[in-house]
Structure formats: structure tokens, C-alpha cells
Amino acid sequence: MKKYYVDSNFFLRFILKDNLNQWKVANDYFKEAKLEKVKLVFLTETIIEIEYVLRKVYKLSRRIILKYLLTLLSINNFEITDQELLKDTLLYYVEKNIDFVDIIIFLKARSQ
Template identity: 40%
Template structure:
């Protein structure tokens, strides 16, 4: 079976639907995945970049970004790396003004039984953390 790693622009085209040709090509690959002819893998880093592009380039509201990313992460025909962490992260992202990358770092550290070392005050919104004072 052919394994394919999906780039950010493919997911953005899938969500935004602003390029009919690229959206059609994406759907063709999804159909192949549904038929078990290919495995479409999405890395956590790609989800993070998609969030950034949707927020900064397309100025999409946080709530809409969350819905779109939840939809992508939930799709069974994508092999999403760290799917459980991403699902948890999106629940938190929806309700707190914390960057998605910080939420994922926090959740991965928590899963590993580790703490987070950061100067970022946003980790205070995530409870368990170690933050160095910048003073």
C-alpha cells in the first residue's frame, strides 16, 4: 500500500475550497484512501501550520478554525499522528486563548509525565506547568 504524507496546502485547499482543481485532486486521494489503496498521513506539525495559515492568511475566526480542524482530525480516512492529543488540544483551543502549539506541548508533556519549562504566561491557563519568571 502506498503511504502519502499530506502537506499543509492540501489540507488548506480541502478546508477553504478556493481552488477547484486542487480540491478535486484532494478528494480523489481521499477516495483512494477510503478504498484502502493509499494511506494518507497528517503530521501534528502540519495541523499546526494549517491553523496558522487559516488564522493569519485567511483571517478565519478561531471557532471556525476549530470546527474545520476537528473535522479533519476526526476523518477516519486520514492517518492523523497524535490524533488523541490533537482532539484534546482542539477542545482546549476552543475555550481558551492559548496558542495551539502551546496546548499540544502541554498535553504531550502531561502524557509523558513531564513538566513544561517556558517563559510563556499562557501555560498558566493550562494549570500544570513550570514557568520561569522573566524578572
Template identity: 35%
Template sequence: MEFIDANYILRYLLRDNANQYLKAKDIIENKPIFVPEFIFAEVVYVLEKVYAVSRLEIQTNLESLIKYPNIELNQKNVCIEALQIYSTHRIDFADALLIAYYKTMRHSKLHTFDKKILKIISAGI
């Protein structure tokens, strides 16, 4: 199993450096790789804040990437759910990931002072 960092995913999605894109493409499309969720959080942050990519485009591109059969995460479905929450609410991806994990653990309780998170949870999202 191999690991990649956020820069590999960014070069793959943005294709802004031909040499790095080709290296990233080879690894991402052909090797079994593990990507921790915090790497996706960094990718989301950079795409949104540095490259001004829309939330919907971020969701679409990362969901597609997560669904590659050779890419492993701890919880693919949780990460996909977090991307959906992130794209439809004005919250950070880390908060969306927390909500998605909370939803998968049905009889759990989430303690937070964050009003945005509380509003989303109380709406039954």
C-alpha cells in the same frame, strides 16, 4: 502510506482553487494518508492569520478531518484535545498541543515559563 502537506489541507477546506481542491479531495477522501501534527499547526496558523477563520470553525473543520478513517496521526485524540484547548483559550495551537500531550502523560511534569500555559494547567484543563 502517503503524506500530504498543509497546502493540500488548506485547498481542501477552503475550496479556493477548483483544480487543487479536486486533487486534494481525491487524496484526502480516498487514500490512506499520514499527517504529522506540525502540519496541522501550520494549517491552524494560516487559517487564523491569513484567512481570519474563527478558532471554533478551525476546531470543527480539523476535528472532522482528523476523524476520517483513512487519515493517520501519531495521536488523534491528542490532536483533537489540542484543537479543543486552542478553540477555548487564547493560546497558539503549538502550546495547546503541548498541553494536550502533557495531559495524556498523567504522571509527568511540564517545565515552562509561559504564564498562559501554567494558568491553563493549574485550572485543571
């Protein structure tokens, strides 16, 4: 099975639908992944960038960002590095006023 490492724009175009052509491409890849024809890989760094862009560029609330990221992390056909760490990060993210990446650093340091 082919693996594709996706960047933040891939997921952002899909959820925001602000560029129809790019949304169609992303949607096609999501369908292929659902049919297990391809594997989409999201690195931790990609998830960090998605959160940053949604918060800083699109000015979305933490609750809305949480919804998007939980959805992304719950899709079985994706390979997500540090998936459990990211899920733990989201628990703090919605309750604390701490940057996403700082929570990741804290959780990694705590586990050492």
C-alpha cells in the same frame, strides 16, 4: 497500500476550494483514501500549520477552525500522528486564548 504524507496545502486547498485544479487533486486522493486504496498521513506539524494558516492568513475564527480540525481528526481513513493529543488540544483551543502549539507543548509536558 501506498502511504502519502500530506502537507497543509493539501487540506487547505480541499476545504477552501480556492484553487480548482488543486482541489480536484486533493479530492481524488480523498476518494482513494475513502476506498482504502491509499493511506493519507497527517503529521502533527501539518495540523499545526493548518491551524496557523487558517487563523493568521484567512482570519478564521477559532470556532470555524475547530470545526475543520475536528472533521479532519474524525476521518477514519487518515493516519494522524498524535491524534488523541490533538483532540485534547482542541478542547482547550476553543475555550482558552492560547496558541494551538502552546497547548500541545503544555499537554505533552503535563503527560511527562
